[in-house]
Amino acid sequence: MTTKTMNTGSQGQSMKNNFAPLIVDVAVPLGSYYLFKDGFGMSTFAALAWSSVVPALRTAWTAVKERTTNGLALLILIVNVVGLLLSFVSGDPRLMLAKDSGVSSTVGIGILISVALGRPMMTAGLKPFLVKGDAAKEAAWQRLASGAASGSADFRRKERTFSVVWGVALLAECIARIVGAYTIPVDTMIWLGGVIMIGVMAVTFLVSGGLAAGPMEGILAAEVKDSEAAAATAEPAVAVAA
Secondary structure (H helix, E strand, C coil), rough: CHHHHHHHHHHHHHHHHHHHHHHHHHHHHHHHHHHHHHHCCCCHHHHHHHHCCCCCCCCHHHHHHHHCCCCHHHHHHHHHHHHHHCCCCCCHHHHHHHHHHHHHHHHHHHHHHHCCCCCCCCCHHHHHHHHCCCCCHHHHHHHHHCCCCCCHHHHHHHHHHHHHHHHHHHHHHHHHHHHHHHHHCCCHHHHHHHHHHHHHHHHHHHHHHHHHHHHHHHHHHHHHHHHHHHHHHHHHHHHHCC
């Protein structure tokens, strides 16, 4: 097996490891919710209940096997539980519009709590896009995240900033939709709620990219370059010693 083949396999495995949690914890629950609700015609309650099975099992399995709590799976489970509780609310159309913001607020609060605990939850989604399955970047990320590299402090600060921006944005979206539900005509708010969500997401992508993701990518590239330079310097020294 050539070095190129080994690197390709390593990158593929790294990409798989990075995206697997997102697929299991986010894509499967969300996809199954819409499949049960729109595909099979289940009620909102039933769809939320069945789509909670995967994150619930994953959270329990992680807790038993690794004696840790998978934050992303737990958050999705909490969001679904909140949705189940809110699905009992009915009658007032404005209250029905306002309750949809419960998901955003729950996710936003969960993200901010994860930052306070030192485990920024949005890192799970950010890392694959910065590492891109590259083994050298993966190793550099680990050094920066562990504090072993010179740029670790700045890197981890930007990592926290990324999650904070998203947490605050989701809470802001929640507040905006609640205010709109009770101050704007219902017919208008039905379509405006989606516009608000899309607008908040677009702005948050730009802000989080400029304040955190972009600088983190630069720090990551610099760490890879420094590591390669150190390895190149070490090789002649080893050859002379031999």
